[in-house]
Amino acid sequence: MTSTSFTPKPPRADAGNGWPHALASAVRIVLILIALLIAVQSLIVVQFRPQDLITGFHGMVDIFQRSMPPDFSNFDTVLWPTLETIDIAIFGTMAGLLLSLPLAVLAAANVTPSRVLYYLARGIIGFTRAVPDLVWALLFVTAVGLGPFPGGLALAVHSIGMMGRLFAETIEHMDMAPIDALSLTGARRLQVFTHGVLPSVLPSLTGISLYRLDENIRSSLVLGFVGAGGIGFQLLTAMNLFQYQQVSVLLIVTFVIVLTAERLSAIARERLA
């Protein structure tokens, strides 16, 4: 049997004094109470009424019954809005990519040419991200009228914020040694960017853009509700006209688009990794 040497830990500084421990326990209890209060106030503010779920269940069953079977007789009328929905997302992602890339370079602390431009670019990225795409769509519908174009513009502007921030972070976290080495060869700033920065971060930028395209396809489905074209607009019209069998067709199409986009985006990003 071997003996094990045991060195007792030195007593804690607060040993013999129960106050710090009691204070920590009190703080924990207060924090738990605050968390509970926040949860309860949210239930009050949203007017949480579980009984309405029970009474509303019959209404939901009724809508479901009226939407079955899906009416595919006018399926050809869904094809164009489907293409519109996908193209709104493609346009929004492409335009967002083109606009966010130069902003991201200005907003990356390690490559920005000036502090003024850095804060300006950060400000633009922050503002475009803070305003939701649905609000941008409302603004653009007001400005350029109904249709897919305001939808594309809304996604483009919102994508500037979403992609710009991620692009800037990617650039900030890249290995700077090759960039510094290229600068020291006497290469110009733009040459250093295209030959050093861009090849280094391209896989990450492509991955971010594909993920954004996936997100934008989901968003473009909703933008139609405010008149920005695509399936959303068809869905709203069908619901307003109580054409639930048409609604179910549109929901099936939506489901297929979202799942396909998500899968394709994931496969492409896996290959880039």
Add this chain to the structure above:
Amino acid sequence: MLDVSRLSLQYPNGKVALADFDIAVRAGELVIVLGGNGSGKTTLMRCITRTLQPTEGSVRVNGTDLAPLTGEKLRRARLELALISQHGSLVRRRSVLANVATGSLGRHGGWFTALGGLPAEELRLAHGYLAEVGLAHLADQRAGTLSGGQAQRVAIARALAQRPRVLLADEPVASLDPEAAEDIMKLLRRLAAEENLAVLCVLHQIELAHTYADRVVGIRDGRMAFDLPRAEVSREKMRHLYLSEAA
């Protein structure tokens, strides 16, 4: 070719990183700088390349003083000066050939290279530089797949593509095994002689310095400890640079 005179750097907090440092490297000469950690070797290199602004002194490359230059004038002056760093610092996702050819970018203005293009003539020359460092067969391989020694050779080929007069090497063999380190030092020795380059190399390896240097410069606390031809500097003297640091 490279003439550093009274080069000094004092930080705003008063710490002297480099004091009145003089060093001259002629064309075809390989000068090795030895010194312990924190002795000022890298500071010296950074002052020469002007990534740090010296507080005093001059750095003349082929007669042009880099110390007071800024902006476009500094960029042009840097074309004469190539730096090889510790890890090669290649763009990992580009081909070996493209990495080498990017060494020449500073000589090409215009939109073609600004938008990511590399002139055909430079790509042809890059093949030659790769052959010179013995890696022509890896031209199309991605730089990220190279071993440490290969990456360092490609970095040297990139430096050659810059067509400099002065080649600076900041601990180029620090992360290499002894065999690869010998290869790199032989290559630097050969390039100094055949390409008539002035080579200034910072090292920690006393044996390599003793084998390959034309002159050995010792640095301690930012000041020159000695500057002697290889034949006149004993291993003991070199070792003393490190021993005194530990003492």
